[in-house]
Structures are given as structure tokens and as C-alpha cells.
Amino acid sequence: MQVSLDPSHARPAPADAAPVLHLDGITKTFPGVKALSEVSLSLYPGQVTALVGENGAGKSTIVKTLTGILQPNAGTILLDGAPVTFPTAQHATDAGITAIHQETVLFDELTVAENIFIGHQPRTRFGLIDWAAMRTRAREILDRIDADLDPDMPLHELGIASKHLVAIARALSVDARVVIMDEPTAALSHKEIEELYELVERLKAEGRAILFISHKFDEIFRIADRYTVFRDGQHVGEGLIAEIDEGELVRLMVGRSVDQIFPPCEHLVGDEVLSVSGYSHPTEFQDVSFNLRKGEILGFYGLVGAGRSEVMQALFGVTKPSRGEIRIDGTAREIRSPSDAVDAGIVYVPEERGRQGAVIGLPIFQNVTLPSLAQTSRKGFLRLSEEFALTREYTERLDLRAASLDQDVGNLSGGNQQKVVIAKWLATKPRVIILDEPTKGIDIGSKAAVHAFMAELAAQGLAVIMVSSEIPEVLGMSDRVIVMREGLIAAELAGDDLTPETLVRHAAGIGA
Amino acid sequence: MTAFLKSREAILLGAIAVLLALIASRFPAFVEPSNLARVFTDTSPLIILALGQTVVILTRCIDLSVAANLALTGMVCAMLNAAMPGVPVAAILLLAVAMGAVMGAINGVMVWKLSIPPIVVTLGTMTIYRGLIFVISDGAWVNAHEMSPAFTGFPRFDILGLPMLAWIAILVAALFFVMIARTPLGRAFYAVGGNPGAAVYTGIDVGRTQFMAFVISGALAGLTGYLWVARYSVAYVDIAGGFELEVVAACVIGGISIAGGAGTILGTILGALFLGIVKNALPVVNISPFWQMAISGTAIIVAVAFNARSSRSKGRIILKSAEGHA
Numbered sequence: 001m002q003v004s005l006d007p008s009h010a011r012p013a014p015a016d017a018a019p020v021l022h023l024d025g026i027t028k029t030f031p032g033v034k035a036l037s038e039v040s041l042s043l044y045p046g047q048v049t050a051l052v053g054e055n056g057a058g059k060s061t062i063v064k065t066l067t068g069i070l071q072p073n074a075g076t077i078l079l080d081g082a083p084v085t086f087p088t089a090q091h092a093t094d095a096g097i098t099a100i101h102q103e104t105v106l107f108d109e110l111t112v113a114e115n116i117f118i119g120h121q122p123r124t125r126f127g128l129i130d131w132a133a134m135r136t137r138a139r140e141i142l143d144r145i146d147a148d149l150d151p152d153m154p155l156h157e158l159g160i161a162s163k164h165l166v167a168i169a170r171a172l173s174v175d176a177r178v179v180i181m182d183e184p185t186a187a188l189s190h191k192e193i194e195e196l197y198e199l200v201e202r203l204k205a206e207g208r209a210i211l212f213i214s215h216k217f218d219e220i221f222r223i224a225d226r227y228t229v230f231r232d233g234q235h236v237g238e239g240l241i242a243e244i245d246e247g248e249l250v251r252l253m254v255g256r257s258v259d260q261i262f263p264p265c266e267h268l269v270g271d272e273v274l275s276v277s278g279y280s281h282p283t284e285f286q287d288v289s290f291n292l293r294k295g296e297i298l299g300f301y302g303l304v305g306a307g308r309s310e311v312m313q314a315l316f317g318v319t320k321p322s323r324g325e326i327r328i329d330g331t332a333r334e335i336r337s338p339s340d341a342v343d344a345g346i347v348y349v350p351e352e353r354g355r356q357g358a359v360i361g362l363p364i365f366q367n368v369t370l371p372s373l374a375q376t377s378r379k380g381f382l383r384l385s386e387e388f389a390l391t392r393e394y395t396e397r398l399d400l401r402a403a404s405l406d407q408d409v410g411n412l413s414g415g416n417q418q419k420v421v422i423a424k425w426l427a428t429k430p431r432v433i434i435l436d437e438p439t440k441g442i443d444i445g446s447k448a449a450v451h452a453f454m455a456e457l458a459a460q461g462l463a464v465i466m467v468s469s470e471i472p473e474v475l476g477m478s479d480r481v482i483v484m485r486e487g488l489i490a491a492e493l494a495g496d497d498l499t500p501e502t503l504v505r506h507a508a509g510i511g512a
Numbered sequence: 513m514t515a516f517l518k519s520r521e522a523i524l525l526g527a528i529a530v531l532l533a534l535i536a537s538r539f540p541a542f543v544e545p546s547n548l549a550r551v552f553t554d555t556s557p558l559i560i561l562a563l564g565q566t567v568v569i570l571t572r573c574i575d576l577s578v579a580a581n582l583a584l585t586g587m588v589c590a591m592l593n594a595a596m597p598g599v600p601v602a603a604i605l606l607l608a609v610a611m612g613a614v615m616g617a618i619n620g621v622m623v624w625k626l627s628i629p630p631i632v633v634t635l636g637t638m639t640i641y642r643g644l645i646f647v648i649s650d651g652a653w654v655n656a657h658e659m660s661p662a663f664t665g666f667p668r669f670d671i672l673g674l675p676m677l678a679w680i681a682i683l684v685a686a687l688f689f690v691m692i693a694r695t696p697l698g699r700a701f702y703a704v705g706g707n708p709g710a711a712v713y714t715g716i717d718v719g720r721t722q723f724m725a726f727v728i729s730g731a732l733a734g735l736t737g738y739l740w741v742a743r744y745s746v747a748y749v750d751i752a753g754g755f756e757l758e759v760v761a762a763c764v765i766g767g768i769s770i771a772g773g774a775g776t777i778l779g780t781i782l783g784a785l786f787l788g789i790v791k792n793a794l795p796v797v798n799i800s801p802f803w804q805m806a807i808s809g810t811a812i813i814v815a816v817a818f819n820a821r822s823s824r825s826k827g828r829i830i831l832k833s834a835e836g837h838a
Contacts, residue, residue: 318712339715350713357713359706361773370703370714373696382694424714 026075050224068092161192262476270294279324299478345431520767555788556681564729572772580641585737590747612734620726624719705772
């Protein structure tokens with residue numbers, strides 16, 4: 001890597017330097033969930049610390065704690081050895097902590113310069129915004145990071161990589177001492193990633209402490225100096241990257257006691273129901289082929305953004321694939337819309353319950369019968385008694401707890417809302433059910449009910465596809481697992497090959 | 513029952529009762545059945561249009577072109593009658609509904625297929641439809657003496673003490689109750705407005721549902737166009753000018769959420785009646801009709817503030833013990 005350093009900024013820190021920021025005993029609980037349990041984290045000047053952990057390990061929560069968005073229930077934050085608190089995001093910014101998020105939190109309609117200085121614009125002596133000074137200083141900062149951007153360009157004309165540069169320029173404009181990068185390369189191309197790495201080197205050379213969150217092992221080993229591993233909200237290890245290898249890091253990440261009990265999966269796998277071949281999308285996924293049999297639970301594992309949900313949305317007719325074929329019971333079917341998919345016997349329980357699942361404001365029974373109105377109505381008129389009967393049948397099977405089926409779904413808990421959405425789809429009597437992150441964000445008790453029900457569905461001969469990012473769930477529920485990485489199928493695993501390590505290795509692209 | 517007492521509809525009903533009682537205390541004649549029937553008849557066009565607007569707003573849209581649609585259809589009906597007095601009223605009714613539906617469909621197609629925001633589409637067509645009236649009429653009026661007795665007599669035709677206009681409003685309201693409660697389309701209006709994302713995943717075509725709402729709203733505007741022109745026995749460029757805002761106001765006062773997906777048919781009817789009573793009572797109690805606007809405006813703001821409050825208190829229930837009691 002070729003980085004031209006300005007000597008005045010180069011302050012390489014000794015390995016035993018004191019941490020600029022040190023978190024100790026941080027605990028954060030949400031109703032019913034302990035997101036962080038007495039975790040510690042140290043960030044050193046001029047060094048990159050990689051924060052590693054599965055989804056749900058507590059990485060985002062610690063970032064929110066550091067940036068003043070969440071307040072911890074217990075624990076101390078030491079800045080240069082002195083205890084501090086960040087009651088608001090502004091306090092964190094003032095303390096020199098800035099975050100560059102997965103999706104940049106910038107303003108599309110404002111210019112590059114305005115984005116860099118928003119909240120601390122240079123002022124004239126009359127208190128008005130000094131545009132000339134703002135442009136000049138923006139130009140200086142952009143030059144410092146070799147970003148060839150016009151300060152007057154509106155942000156929405158920039159690509160995602162350039163937006164990251166603006167976010168970094170913003171970090172420099174407040175002279176940030178701690179820069180948090182939350183999966184900054186997730187949406188970048190190869191060339192853009194290289195440029196980002198150079199920038200990280202530059203920030204290091206300027207003596208800034210960097211917290212780097214990533215799922216990609218190659219980049220962790222390339223740019224990080226230290227690592228910290230979280231698992232299930234707990235700190236499970238830290239040290240120097242030079243003293244650890246990939247295998248050990250994976251083991252730290254996943255090595256858990258399986259404390260959830262899954263229903264026994266003795267599925268009588270029958271005939272092939274669904275076969276997908278050469279399924280491709282211009283930008284999301286390519287050459288996805290798999291088959292699914294009656295009574296089988298097929299797991300789809302991968303990192304966030306690996307293309308799993310995108311494949312499922314195409315199967316369900318929400319997006320249009322460019323190539324490929326779907327066969328149901330051996331007959332080729334064309335699926336152009338969700339109603340085609342429902343007709344073909346495929347249903348999809350989406351991940352985003354809020355946006356894609358239940359209709360808040362409608363009562364439970366109207367949510368359940370929404371896709372089945374053709375069956376419950378006669379000559380174009382709805383029959384409420386049929387609707388209630390259908391709803392009662394499926395909500396009872398799911399053990400839905402509600403005062404009445406006439407109740408607004410908005411008043412139900414997350415777990416019960418999920419049950420309403422699942423009941424809605426089961427009522428269409430499907431052949432194939434796709435469950436996208438079926439237990440995300442719901443409490444343990446409801447999780448167990450959903451798992452038990454999933455097993456029951458398979459036992460009744462339904463073919464189940466389960467997209468999940470939770471390793472215990474994937475291992476505990478699936479007969480077979482397809483691992484996706486960057487829009488491609490990375491591996492198909494079953495039997496003895498199904499271990500936490502193999503899943504993570506294939507998902508992260510680590511050679512076996 | 514307690515749920516009903518707390519509902520928007522019950523509060524509106526109470527407000528209407530209080531309003532009537534206040535007026536009756538000084539002008540008992542106002543609440544005599546014959547006068548109430550007159551007030552209802554007078555409010556009928558507002559009720560019909562507000563019902564059409566209700567389904568549009570339920571799907572997260574708005575139709576500002578209803579009054580212009582009404583005026584254009586009314587002018588076409590009046591000119592047709594003046595030119596060919598022999599055309600039967602049934603044919604004119606059919607023409608009015610069809611013309612209105614086509615104008616609604618034009619709005620709907622632009623929202624559905626071109627994804628133009630409804631407020632922009634209907635602001636545009638509102639001006640175009642209004643302009644077309646001038647083009648076809650050259651700005652001239654069609655007066656009572658040019659209209660046939662059958663044409664002007666239809667809305668006033670008396671059945672059981674109520675004129676045809678009032679019966680049509682009652683019929684439209686009844687059809688709406690059935691459509692909303694008992695047809696897949698009625699359910700789709702709520703689903704599309706309540707959660708468009710979920711509606712797509714359920715196999716409901718969001719754009720097509722919004723298109724249907726515009727067609728219904730347009731058809732009712734067309735129907736009202738003929739009734740309006742016939743009732744007042746005059747057609748000119750500016751009839752029902754600004755009436756679209758009164759229509760939207762009736763919906764909002766009736767509890768139809770501008771954010772879509774919430775509200776009832778009964779609410780809209782009561783909202784329209786509330787405005788109608790205020791409008792008819794003010795001249796009686798000798799208050800300038802200009803106050804009517806201020807009163808309607810206040811009612812709208814109170815109603816929206818009420819909506820915002822009731823939706824705020826409906827947060828997520830976190831306490832397990834509170835679940836099921838909601």
C-alpha cells in the first residue's frame with residue numbers, strides 16, 4: 001500500500017500506549033433482553049481495533065452507547081482516563097467521537113460542504129453561515145483525504161463510496177479522536193474498498209483511534225491491529241491480531257453452549273416439491289440452484305447482505321429475476337407477482353414485520369384473511385363467519401394470545417404479531433413456506449413456540465425454507481443448509497458437515 | 513359498548529346533539545322534522561362526495577379535482593338537456609356517472625402507472641377540468657328556462673317526504689357500508705392505506721386499489737354534478753368552487769386519517785352532517801356566513817389534533833400484564 005504521509009500528522013503510537021477511550025463493565029438491558037452484559041472495550045490512538053461478533057452479539061448497541069444514542073444501565077466510559085458520560089449525541093461529538101455508519105446518515109439534498117459542516121458551520125460576525133469559509137475548509141479537508149469531490153455538489157449525486165468519504169471528511173472536520181466504522185465496506189466495490197483501506201491507514205497515521213466493525217475476516221486481518229470479540233452481549237476475548245489466527249477467532253465468535261432447546265427433527269422427507277435452477281438477478285444474486293422436498297426444513301445462512309432475502313423475494317414475485325427456472329411438483333411455473341406465488345403454493349413470511357408483515361389498524365381476523373379473501377367470500381361478498389372460523393383455526397394452532405380476534409394487531413406484542421403473520425400465510429394452505437428471520441426480535445418463549453410450530457409444519461408435509469442469521473437456530477432446525485456469500489451459493493451442508501465453524505467459514509469466505 | 517362511547521363517531525354524534533340543542537334553545541323551528549329534512553337534503557351532495565373522498569384518503573391519496581369534476585359534468589348535462597330536451601333523465605344519470613368515472617380514472621392512472629403524487633395530479637386535473645367548462649360553454653350560463661321540467665324535477669321528486677337527492681345520498685351511504693364491510697375491495701382500501709408494504713406481500717396491487725378509489729370518487733362527483741345543476745337549475749363555470757376543501761374537511765372531521773388506513777363510513781357521514789348543520793344554522797341564528805369558514809376551520813384543527821392524540825396514546829404495549837386488556 002502506498003500512502004504518502006504528511007510528517008506533521010504522523011504520530012505512530014507505541015504498542016503499550018494508554019487507551020484513548022476505555023469502556024468498562026458496560027451493561028445495557030432492553031425490556032426482556034440483556035443486550036450487553038458487563039462488556040469492556042479499549043481503543044488505542046493510532047490503532048485499529050476490530051470488533052467481531054455474530055449478529056445480535058451487541059456490536060450495534062455498543063456503537064450506540066459510544067455515540068450517545070443509548071445510555072448504558074451500568075459501567076464507566078473513560079476518555080483519557082477521566083470518566084465521561086454521553087447523555088446526547090452532541091456530547092459524544094464534542095468529546096471527539098464520530099461514527100461512520102453502514103448506511104451513511106447524511107442529508108441527500110444538501111451539498112458536500114453543508115454535510116461536512118452541518119451542526120458546526122463556520123459563521124460570519126453577524127452569525128450567518130460563512131459560505132466562503134465553509135467551501136474553503138471543506139476543500140482543505142477533502143484534499144487531505146485525497147477525495148476529488150466538489151464541495152458544492154449535492155450529496156444525492158454521489159455514489160455510496162463518495163458518501164463514505166464525505167462522512168470521513170465530516171469526522172475530520174470536528175477533529176475526531178475516535179472514529180467508529182460500522183461495516184463500512186458492506187456496500188462498496190473492490191476498488192472503493194482499497195481506497196477506504198488507504199484512508200484508514202491515513203487516519204491511523206494521524207493518531208486517531210479506530211473501531212472497525214466487520215464480518216469480513218480478510219479485511220480484519222489486513223487492517224486491524226487489535227481485536228475484541230463479543231458473543232451474546234458478552235466480552236469473550238481481546239488481543240493483538242498478530243497473535244491470533246482465523247480459526248481461533250471463529251471459535252471465539254461461535255463457541256457457545258447451546259442453551260436453547262430445539263424440537264427433535266425426525267422429518268420424513270418426501271418427494272421434491274420445489275426446484276430452482278440457474279436463478280439470477282442482474283444485481284442481487286447469480287446462479288442460485290437448489291431443491292426442496294416435502295417435509296424438509298432447508299436453512300439459508302449467510303451474512304447480512306449475502307442475497308438470501310433477495311432470492312426469497314424473487315421466488316415470491318416481489319422482484320423479477322433475469323434468468324432461471326422454478327418448478328413446482330416438476331411443472332415449470334412463472335411467478336410474476338406475489339399473487340402468482342400464492343397461487344403456486346409459495347408463501348413468504350418477510351423479515352420486516354413492521355413494513356411488510358401485519359397491517360396495523362386492522363383487526364387480527366382481517367389481517368389473517370387478507371390473502372384468503374377469495375376463499376372466504378362468495379359472489380364477491382365477504383362472509384365474516386367464514387373469516388372468523390379460518391382465523392380461529394390457525395391462530396389456535398399457533399397459540400396466539402389475544403383478548404379477541406377483533407382486536408387491532410397493533411396492540412399485540414412482537415411475538416404475537418409474528419404469529420398473526422404466520423397464521424395469515426398458513427391459512428392459504430401453501431406447499432412451500434418461506435420464513436425470513438422468523439424469530440428475529442421476539443422473546444425466548446415466543447421463539448420456542450415458533451420453532452415447535454415450524455417442526456410441526458414440516459411433519460405435516462409442508463416444505464419449509466428458513467432464512468436465519470442465528471447459528472443455533474440454523475443448526476437446531478435445518479435438515480440441510482445452503483450458505484450464501486455475496487450473491488452466490490457458497491456451500492450446501494448437511495449431516496456432519498453442519499457445524500458452527502463450517503457455517504462461519506463459508507459465509508465469511510475463509511478457505512477450509 | 514364502552515368502546516363505542518369513546519369512539520370518534522360517538523363524540524361527533526354528541527357534538528351534533530349539543531349543537532342542535534343550542535340552536536333549538538333559541539330557534540325551536542330549526543329542529544322541526546321538516547327543517548331537519550331540509551338540512552339533510554342540503555348536505556346530501558357533501559355526504560356523497562365525502563364518501564367518495566373517504567376511500568381515496570383511506571388509500572393514502574387525496575382527490576382535489578372532485579368539485580371541478582362535478583362542475584364539468586354538470587355543465588355537460590345541462591348543455592345536453594338544453595340542446596336535446598328529449599333525452600331521458602336515466603340516460604343523463606348514466607352519462608354523468610360515466611363521465612365522472614372517466615375523469616376519476618384519469619387521476620387514478622396517473623397515480624398508478626406514472627407514480628405522480630396524488631396531490632399534484634388532482635391539483636392539475638382540478639384546473640384542467642375547470643378550464644374545460646369555460647372552453648365548452650364559452651363562459652355562458654345555462655339557465656332554468658333552458659332546462660326541461662323532467663331534468664330539474666328529478667332531484668326534487670318527493671318520496672315519503674324526502675326528495676330524491678336525499679334518497680340518493682342514503683342509497684350511496686348504504687352501498688358504502690356494504691362495500692367497506694363486505695367486499696374484498698373495501699378491505700383492500702384499509703390494507704393499502706394501513707401498510708402498503710404488507711399489502712404488496714399479500715398479493716394486493718396497491719396502485720390498482722388506489723385507481724379504483726379514484727374511479728369511485730370520480731363517478732360520485734359526476735353523479736353529484738347532474739344533481740347539483742338540476743337542483744339549483746343553473747350551470748356556470750364556477751359552481752361548487754372550493755367545494756373540494758369542504759369535502760376533505762368533512763372526511764377529516766369524521767376521523768378519516770390523512771395518513772391513510774383509518775376511519776369509518778359513519779364518521780364521514782357525521783363529519784359531513786356536522787358541517788351541514790353549522791352551515792344551515794348560522795343564517796338562522798343571525799351570524800354572518802363568513803363565520804362558517806372560521807367554524808369549519810376550527811373544527812378541522814380540533815379534529816386533527818384529536819387524531820394525533822389518539823394515535824399517540826396507541827403505543828406498543830410492553831407490559832405483559834397489560835396485554836389483552838387493550
